[in-house]
Amino acid sequence: MTTSTPSAGSAAGNALRRGRRRPVDSTVKVLLVAAALVSIATTVGIVIALVQPAIGFFQQVSIVEFLTGTSWTPTFAQKAYGVLPLVAATVVVTVIALLIAVPIGLGSAIYLSEYANRRTRKVLKPIIELLAGVPTVVYGFVALFALNPLLQDIWPGGRKPAFQNLLIAGIAMGIMIVPTIASISEDSMSSVPRSLREGAYALASTKMQVSTRVVVPAAISGIVAAVVLGISRAVGETMIVTIAGGLVSDKVTFDPLEGAATMTAFIANVSSGDIPVGSLDYDSVFAVGALLFLITFALNAVSIRMVRRFREVYE
Amino acid sequence: MSTVTYEPLHRRPQHQSEVTTVNHSSTTSRPAVSISAIADTQTAGHQATSTVPVMELSGVSVYYGAYEAVRDTSMPIQRKQITAMIGPSGCGKSTILRSLNRMNDLIPGARVTGSVTYHGQDLYAKDVDPIEVRRRIGMVFQKPNPFPKSIYDNVAYGPRVTGMKVDNMDDLVEKALRDAALWDEVKDKLKTSGLALSGGQQQRLCIARTIAVKPEIILMDEPCSALDPIATAKIEDLMFELANDYTIVIVTHNMQQAARVSHYTAFFTAEVDQEQERHGRLVEFSQTGKLFTNPADKRTEDYITGRFG
Numbered sequence: 001m002t003t004s005t006p007s008a009g010s011a012a013g014n015a016l017r018r019g020r021r022r023p024v025d026s027t028v029k030v031l032l033v034a035a036a037l038v039s040i041a042t043t044v045g046i047v048i049a050l051v052q053p054a055i056g057f058f059q060q061v062s063i064v065e066f067l068t069g070t071s072w073t074p075t076f077a078q079k080a081y082g083v084l085p086l087v088a089a090t091v092v093v094t095v096i097a098l099l100i101a102v103p104i105g106l107g108s109a110i111y112l113s114e115y116a117n118r119r120t121r122k123v124l125k126p127i128i129e130l131l132a133g134v135p136t137v138v139y140g141f142v143a144l145f146a147l148n149p150l151l152q153d154i155w156p157g158g159r160k161p162a163f164q165n166l167l168i169a170g171i172a173m174g175i176m177i178v179p180t181i182a183s184i185s186e187d188s189m190s191s192v193p194r195s196l197r198e199g200a201y202a203l204a205s206t207k208m209q210v211s212t213r214v215v216v217p218a219a220i221s222g223i224v225a226a227v228v229l230g231i232s233r234a235v236g237e238t239m240i241v242t243i244a245g246g247l248v249s250d251k252v253t254f255d256p257l258e259g260a261a262t263m264t265a266f267i268a269n270v271s272s273g274d275i276p277v278g279s280l281d282y283d284s285v286f287a288v289g290a291l292l293f294l295i296t297f298a299l300n301a302v303s304i305r306m307v308r309r310f311r312e313v314y315e
Numbered sequence: 316m317s318t319v320t321y322e323p324l325h326r327r328p329q330h331q332s333e334v335t336t337v338n339h340s341s342t343t344s345r346p347a348v349s350i351s352a353i354a355d356t357q358t359a360g361h362q363a364t365s366t367v368p369v370m371e372l373s374g375v376s377v378y379y380g381a382y383e384a385v386r387d388t389s390m391p392i393q394r395k396q397i398t399a400m401i402g403p404s405g406c407g408k409s410t411i412l413r414s415l416n417r418m419n420d421l422i423p424g425a426r427v428t429g430s431v432t433y434h435g436q437d438l439y440a441k442d443v444d445p446i447e448v449r450r451r452i453g454m455v456f457q458k459p460n461p462f463p464k465s466i467y468d469n470v471a472y473g474p475r476v477t478g479m480k481v482d483n484m485d486d487l488v489e490k491a492l493r494d495a496a497l498w499d500e501v502k503d504k505l506k507t508s509g510l511a512l513s514g515g516q517q518q519r520l521c522i523a524r525t526i527a528v529k530p531e532i533i534l535m536d537e538p539c540s541a542l543d544p545i546a547t548a549k550i551e552d553l554m555f556e557l558a559n560d561y562t563i564v565i566v567t568h569n570m571q572q573a574a575r576v577s578h579y580t581a582f583f584t585a586e587v588d589q590e591q592e593r594h595g596r597l598v599e600f601s602q603t604g605k606l607f608t609n610p611a612d613k614r615t616e617d618y619i620t621g622r623f624g
Contacts (some may be wrong), residue, residue, distance in 0.1 A: 117423065176609060195460040199521065201421060203473040204450035213476065218463050 025150040046286035047293075054290040055282035066287065072249040072261075074281045075270065081284060085249045085289060089166060089260035093241055094234040096170025096256060097177060101230055104174075105181025106216075108221065112182070113189035113209040125186065132179035140243030143172035148244065162246065169245035173237055177230040184229065188222020189215050221307045228303030232296050263292050369394040369532065370415065371563050377410045377419060384410050385595035387429070390581050392532070397554060397563045399573035399603065403618070405604045407595020408566045411583070412534050415564065416452035416462035417445040427510055433532075450477050453530035457537040459517035461509030461524070466492075466501050469509045469520055473528035487527060495523035496553050510589035515546025522553065526561070533557065535565040539572065551576050573603065582615045 002189055058066070061081045069082015108128060110122050148168045152160055192215050200214040216223065246259015247269055252262050261269065267285050275281045370389035375388040385407030391399050392415075400408040410419070414454060417438060431438045438448055461469050470488045474481050481487050488505070492498040497519040499624040501512070509520050525533055535554075539547040554563060554576050567573050573580050581600040585593045599606060599615045610616045 088374065193460070195456060195458060196462060198418065198421065198454075198456060199460040199462065199524075200472075200476075202416065202449055202454035202522065203476065204446050204454075205476045207447055209476045213472070214462055 019136055030101075039252070050286055050290045050293060053283045053286035056278075057147050057280065057287040060280055061284075061287075070252045072266070074284045075273075076250070079280075080250075083263075083288060085252045086261060086263045086266050086288060087291075088252045088254055089241075089245065089249070090235060090262040090264070092166045092254055092256055092260070093170045093173060093245060093262055094231060096167060096229065097173040097234045098227070100171055100174025101177045101181050105178045105226070105230070106185055108178070108182040109185035109189055109223075110211050110216070110221060112186045114207065114215060125183070128179050129183050130179075131175075132183070136176060136237060136239040137243070139172045139176050140169075140240040143168045143240060143244040147171060159257060161257040162259050164244055164246035165257050166260055167256040169241045170256065172240050172244060173234050176237065176240065177233050180233060181226045181230045184218065184226035185223045188219040188226070191222075192218045224306045225303055228299055228306070232299050236264060236296060237293065238268050241265040242268045267292075367394045368392060369434065369481055371432045372411070372415075372429070373432075375411065375414060375431055376428045377407070377414055378424075378426040378428070379422065380424040382592065383594055384585075385597075389429075389598045390597060390600040392562060392564055393579060394562055395558060395560070396578040397558050397565060397576055398579040398581065399577035400564070400566045400581045400583060401568075401573045401616045401618075402571055402595075402598075403585060404568075405585035405593055405595065408581075408583045409536050409594065411597075412536055412564060412566045413454075414448050415532075416454055418449075418454060420445055450528060451530050452532040452534060453525035453528065454534040454536065455518070455521050455525055455538045458541050459514055459521050461512070461517050461520050463508065463510055465506045466509050466512070466520060467505040469528045470523050473524060473618060479495055479528065491523040491527040492520075494526055494557070495519045496549065496556070497523055513546070515542050515549060518542060518546070518550060519553065522550075522557075526557070530561070532562040532564065535563065537566050540568060547572070570607075573620070574607050577603045579603060582606065582610075582612075582618065584614055 006300045066081055066083055068084065069080060070084050071080040071082050072085045112125055112128075114221045116124065144164065148161070148163070148165075151168060155161065196214055196218060197210055205213070216284050241262045242265045245262060245265055247261045247265060249261040249266060265289055270281065270285055274283075361363065370392035372391075373389045376386045377384050388407075388411055390398075400410050400426060413419045414427050414431060416437075419427060426428060427439055433448070433452070437443070462472060464472070467488055470491050471484055473479075474484065474487060489498060489502075492501060497516060498515060501520075509517065512520060518541075522533075522538075539550050551572065554565070558578075565573075565577065580598065580603040582598045583595050584598050586596050587593055599610060599612045601611070606615065607619055610619065
């Protein structure tokens with residue numbers, strides 16, 4: 001205390017005063033803000049680009065007809081603009097994909113996090129994540145030209161699946177989203193504190209009980225997030241369903257053995273054809289795109305809410 | 316300082332404030348107070364009575380890979396008594412504790428030599444199931460680790476996973492929470508998360524969770540080190556109660572705690588060998604009163620009088 005004389009105090013004040021500006025610092029800040037703004041501006045731009053033609057579409061086709069109509073034939077002579085066939089096909093493919101991806105993804109995550117030793121995990125996890133990098137067009141072709149013939153061969157009898165069908169597209173898509181679910185779930189399980197596992201083992205739990213009754217519930221927020229992200233990817237995935245899922249959309253079908261166009265498959269297919277800009281068909285692409293955007297937006301909102309509800313806070 | 320007196324061993328919760336004072340003053344004047352005061356408490360009625368060992372360690376060494384963490388430990392664990400393990404950091408007391416219910420199995424590369432017997436049965440024999448071992452020998456950890464589940468489900472977890480035959484789970488949960496002196500504080504909020512409790516309550520929840528599976532032995536690894544003095548006093552009270560029904564082994568950094576709660580004390584220290592590696596070693600094991608008033612080994616005396624550690 002005796003050293004803090006008035007003169008020492010003012011000397012410290014001088015030393016601490018802002019001497020010169022640091023131009024590098026402020027430049028970096030401007031660049032970083034600009035980078036953040038670019039992604040926001042892009043999102044806003046996409047919404048505007050979607051909304052404008054979609055409004056044009058809904059001036060000619062009522063929203064009720066769009067949402068409740070059971071036939072989607074904009075390219076036919078007899079035009080109909082009911083989006084339900086596309087939605088139904090999307091739902092079927094997504095459900096099949098989840099039936100495949102959730103058990104396999106969660107199983108791999110539990111194995112990697114709880115059963116595999118460190119060396120095995122170090123080798124296996126990057127390999128699984130590598131699967132996520134396979135271009136989806138490859139999955140589409142594998143589904144159509146490898147999986148589908150195989151499915152036809154082993155089909156037990158009765159009505160065989162069509163050449164393009166939702167089942168095969170769903171299976172391929174399921175395999176595609178396994179890495180997403182496995183990797184994020186594994187991250188979430190690995191971050192469950194070791195002390196919780198020890199507590200469970202000390203209560204005479206088996207490894208399976210520790211995994212399923214303690215680790216999985218404790219990691220549930222991450223697992224839910226992983227599954228919802230998987231759903232988002234499935235709903236938005238385009239190449240697999242365009243190649244292997246079929247393009248029929250004149251009626252609503254929940255039959256996985258038939259081919260049918262999903263929302264994304266329709267958009268990809270029609271956009272690649274020659275439709276005059278500004279025509280109703282052109283605008284219909286944007287109407288479907290806007291619906292797709294709303295669905296994924298809602299999914300994300302739901303997932304954020306669920307993650308919050310399930311989240312357990314550790315000290 | 317000679318006026319400082321310890322509470323009688325069977326303290327009631329209403330003496331909490333005095334406990335706090337004692338803890339405070341004892342940290343400032345550890346050597347002078349501890350021995351005489353501890354001697355009083357020991358003669359005051361916490362005399363070791365039983366001599367039936369329920370567990371027996373002989374020549375136990377624990378290795379992590381090639382490193383020998385603790386060497387050649389031999390000591391008994393007496394039935395329905397509290398055995399304390401004390402010693403400086405790195406002396407291997409927690410390692411030995413974890414070898415008593417095969418928790419060391421969970422650490423890759425950990426290996427136990429020598430023999431640990433439980434009612435004469437070698438815990439490390441080939442046909443012994445570690446799950447069965449841990450059902451009979453439970454454990455409470457240093458940091459409270461309740462599951463992110465409701466208070467009720469925390470307690471019911473053990474009976475459920477071990478497939479215990481339970482007539483009425485509600486009764487079992489209530490009994491365990493009562494025995495852990497937590498029931499009155501949580502009876503109206505059994506459905507809330509165990510993580511919403513205070514640290515001391517969480518630790519008592521962990522004790523309730525442990526006794527819900529009706530083990531014979533409870534291992535406690537520094538159960539109070541993360542708690543404040545009042546919560547510590549509650550846990551210590553609880554240990555006296557539990558010793559009527561359970562055998563307790565407790566690792567503690569706090570010599571006063573060992574002196575207050577235990578019937579038997581094992582003093583460990585860390586030895587440095589020619590290769591400059593530290594190995595834990597049991598120096599002395601005896602009745603707590605004797606170890607603190609009349610230690611047989613010079614190193615024990617140095618430690619308890621505060622000359623090192």
